[in-house]
Amino acid sequence: MEIQDLLNQTSKLPNVPEVVRELIQTLNSDNADYSDIATKVAKDQTISLKVLRLVNSAQFGLSRKVASIDEAIVILGMDKLKILVIASGFAGSVSNLEGIDIKSFWSDSFQIASLAKWLSLRTDKIDADNAFTAGIIYNIGRLLLHVAEPNRAKAIQTLIKEAKVSRTAAELEMLGFTSQEAGKALLEMWKFPQELSDAVYQYKKPLAFNPASPLSAVLNLACYLNASIREDREPEVVKEFIPKKVLELAGIDSSIIENLDEALCLESGLDGLVA
Structure with a gap:
């Protein structure tokens, strides 16, 4: 068997959201436009809901409920938001296997x-x-x-x-x-x-x-x-x-x-x- 035999089965491959790929690509970029990334995250309903659910969990212990990605950035900072978005994007790529x-x-x-x-x-x-x-x-x-x-x-x-x-x-x-x-x-x-x-x-x-x-x-x-x-x-x-x-x-x-x-x-x- 060849590795390409696996890669050829594109319909079965994990589907990593584009916003996650973009975020990974910009990790070492001094010119990264994180506000643009945040806007795209906000438009991805699945990732946004997962991130906000975790942000509002007991794990973060926030004093008030966070209602939007923009608000999450203000409270958490972009560094923590990047972590949550990347983790959420991969975790959601395959739900049952x-x-x-x-x-x-x-x-x-x-x-x-x-x-x-x-x-x-x-x-x-x-x-x-x-x-x-x-x-x-x-x-x-x-x-x-x-x-x-x-x-x-x-x-x-x-x-x-x-x-x-x-x-x-x-x-x-x-x-x-x-x-x-x-x-x-x-x-x-x-x-x-x-x-x-x-x-x-x-x-x-x-x-x-x-x-x-x-x-x-x-x-x-x-x-x-x-x-x-x-x-x-x-x-x-x-x-x-x-x-x-x-x-x-x-x-x-x-x-x-x-x-x-x-x-x-x-x-x-x-x-x-x-x-």
């Missing part, structure tokens, strides 16, 4: 995104918005596989469970390529920034590439911390085994290890966007 608990899938992605942003704030190599967006889309290749080839996706899950092999090994055996390669190809087809597609492709083995992507290192660390939270590992164990070379690639000083308790208590607060 065979072989995947879609709420758990996006909850995991939101957690990775939040951890990636937490890590990015401790290095000058990576933009925090890019880190968050990379976390949202880090597993987009697996989503594509379940959308386009649900039977193959289920066969891979069975092979992982019964043969006790890694997902990478199972994908290579069943497909001839990995979901990271598929994710990179999809993001390139969507014309996402190269930094994001490279990070999605490299994050499982960030030290194996030349040039190596600091953003892929942050994603790798976010996945390590997320697995530690999920498996309820002792903080001292997490600190001992965090990959030091990956920290170095990300440009994060090893002194962060003493502050990992904060990351291990982190919650995305975005699960309300999945409905």
Whole structure:
């Protein structure tokens, strides 16, 4: 099987709203017209309703009800609004999928995104918005596989469970390529920034590439911390085994290890966007 076989099934691909793509494209632009983006967000009723529902939830603890996107910008600022719009746009791209608990899938992605942003704030190599967006889309290749080839996706899950092999090994055996390669190809087809597609492709083995992507290192660390939270590992164990070379690639000083308790208590607060 070829990756293009997945990409050719355009009718089944996740439908990411245009306003979300535009927002991602402008993340590193000094000339971004965010007022224009906000206007387009306001016209997308689905995203607007989800964002406003979350803004008005107990998570944000606002003293009064927010009724419009313009008002949300004033109260939250554009940075937080960008996060909510991007997360909402992706979470709404696929609502039901065979072989995947879609709420758990996006909850995991939101957690990775939040951890990636937490890590990015401790290095000058990576933009925090890019880190968050990379976390949202880090597993987009697996989503594509379940959308386009649900039977193959289920066969891979069975092979992982019964043969006790890694997902990478199972994908290579069943497909001839990995979901990271598929994710990179999809993001390139969507014309996402190269930094994001490279990070999605490299994050499982960030030290194996030349040039190596600091953003892929942050994603790798976010996945390590997320697995530690999920498996309820002792903080001292997490600190001992965090990959030091990956920290170095990300440009994060090893002194962060003493502050990992904060990351291990982190919650995305975005699960309300999945409905």
